[in-house]
Amino acid sequence: MESNGTRSRRHVLAAIVAALGVLTAGILLEVLGTILFALTVAYVLMPVQRWFVRRGFTEWTGALAATGVGFVVAVAVFSPIVLTLYVNVDEIVDIVEGLPPEIPITAFDVTYTIEVAEVQTFAIDLLTSTAFSLVSALPVLAIKFALFVILLFALVLKGEEAARAAIAPVPHDYRDIVDALATRARETLYAIYVLQLATSAATLFIAYPLFWALGYEIPFTLAIIAAILQFVPIIGPSLLILPIAGYHVVAGELAAAVLVGVLGIALVAWLPDIAVRPRLARRSAGLPGSLYFVGFTGGLFTLGAIGIVVGPLIVAVFVEAVDLLADEVNGDADVADLLDVDATDDSGAQSSEPESDTEATFDESRSRPADH
Structure with missing residues (x-):
């Protein structure tokens, strides 16, 4: 001890x-x-x-x-x-x-x-x-x-x-919290590095032959840009495909705009997500895309390039801490149970009735003369 x-x-x-x-x-x-x-x-x-x-x-x-x-x-x-x-x-x-x-x-x-x-x-x-x-x-x-x-x-x-040095000062009763936060951090980093990197590599291998087949002069450069943009959550390579399609529209090349727009969105922006991500998402944190986007943009604007990693990581650990606090305070109760004010009032009224009866009995006993 x-x-x-x-x-x-x-x-x-x-x-x-x-x-x-x-x-x-x-x-x-x-x-x-x-x-x-x-x-x-x-x-x-x-x-x-x-x-x-x-x-x-x-x-x-x-x-x-x-x-x-x-x-x-x-x-x-x-x-x-x-x-x-x-x-x-x-x-x-x-x-x-x-x-x-x-x-x-x-x-x-x-x-x-x-x-x-x-x-x-x-x-x-x-x-x-x-x-x-x-x-x-x-x-x-x-x-x-x-x-x-x-x-x-x-x-x-x-x-x-x-x-071990970081965990040593933490009391034993709180080490499960440290373990939960560390697990969420590990899953988030896995999602950022392994899952996103694999998806970006797939994007590169799909985008290069597509841009080459469509006759662009710098297909590898465009494929690299598409792979980098795969790290941008939700919108991803669409940030490249849509401006290229818009360029063809401005130039009066409507057929080229439709071709690169349809094939680019389907093969470059969409296919890697459905072909690679589900196979590797088993060990990822499962952070919603909206929160990942908030962490990505906030980290990028605040910390620069390293914020691409640190931003989503901080958001994921914060969400895990909030979940732990909610489980600690509310247990398994759902929102309806927590917001059921009538049930709480009824239980409070029921618990107060026996107390009133007790007080009345006590008052009667005090007013009744003692028997000798």
Whole structure:
């Protein structure tokens, strides 16, 4: 049985660790996104490391093999994006510059003219500045990527020790809550990394031959953009397909617009979701698409690129905490039972009647003279 002194000592140590963690995060603010990314990836790769250990690897070599898996996946994901932005930015700029400065739209015999010159200028400046910033930041990105790999290996190797240290100060009566939150976090990260990544890969393999068959000059670039947009919940690659179809409509190519619109929505935006996602969703968190979208957009606007992962993760853990609180307070009661005021009033009135009878009996006994 633990003494109060031992328990208090653990709580003080936990508070010191939390305070030093906040201070460390402030000092490492410039690489905080890289650290958070490594933390989330390591959380997903820890079962991979245990899988290697079960097959004869040592703890160290298993962590090294799992880190190698993460390294290969990260290179496979990010290198096409970087190369696409760097190599094909001129072709994308030419396509944007080829748009007409004005788009006439006729409805009910009235013609409206939409000015797109300012949008063209903004898009061209954004693409150019992004490409220039990417080239300028390559040395910094290389250092951050090296930090990511080293930190990933350390976290995978010592993840169990870190988890035990984090759980140790928590009283035993509350560790089921920690387990529930950790399970929801693991399922959410699985959904973000494994499920979304597999869906994006399927989108890439479907989109490339489709755009190539339709005669586009940069089919691989368009396929990469569609795969990236697969991470955007609900709307996904539709953000690419609809503007392309609109471009053909403006250019007077209605047949091409219908063709790319129908095939793009059906094969690129819709097919990967129904072919890949159900097969891998068994271990996902099952977070509703609306909440995932809120976490995605909020995290992206607040934290930048790392918010794509952190935003949905925080929302999922918050929803799990709310569910735990609701189960703790209300049990299995449904909304109708909780809102049934009449039943509550009746039960209160019934419970007060015996009390009134008791009080009346007591008063009578006090007013009645005692028998001698």
